[in-house]
Amino acid sequence: MSSPSPNSPDLPSSADIPGPEQLHLRVYPDPFLHRACRALGPPDDNVRACIDRMFQLMYEHRGIGLAAPQVGWNARVFVLNVNVDMPEEGREWTFIDPQIDVAPESRGALETGEEGCLSLPGIRLDVDRHSTITIRATGSDGEPFELQADGLLARCIQHEIDHLDGILILGRVSADQKVAIKGALRELEQPRQQGECGP
Ligand code: NI
Secondary structure (H helix, E strand, O other): OOOOOOOOOOOOOHHHOOOHHHOOOOOOOOHHHHOOOOOOOOOOHHHHHHHHHHHHHHHHOOOOEEEHHHHOOOOOEEEEOOOOOOHHHOOOEEEEEEEEOOOHHHOOOEEEEEEEOOOOOOOEEEEEEEOEEEEEEEOOOOOEEEEEEEHHHHHHHHHHHHHHOOOOHHHHOOHHHHHHOHHHHHHHHOOOOOOOOOO
């Protein structure tokens, strides 16, 4: 697929883009997490403010990546900084309208690794991902870029792109693993108590 043009009818109007103050972390089973996102197009100041807010939320929750649907924003954008222990020494990446190269020669073999997700607190699962990938996207400065990634960065990019397609790590694991986390999922599915205070 080619990159969306700024005039594409699929792009949201500015009325569809939330203000940064409206963004907050969504946790399973929030329906936002299961929807495929629309292309975003070139970023403006409001989009950049929403991206800043995503970094803020990601650091607050000690994550290494966060995708727009996880904060209630239907847009193909995600942010990353894989250096969770010292984020100021890591590198902040923003990917707008990312496209991963799916040609077999551009991707490394599948490797299994443990992943968590800010939208699935307390759950960790073994997920297969390609060891290396090539991705093209637009940065928060509006400039297109291409990146070849491996290791944790490649894994994290594939995890976040899944979010843009409405796929959680739950959709990437074996039936056995799903059975093992049934109780934890059921707990997340319980309605949250509003305004509860206690000892
Ligand atoms: Ni996630």
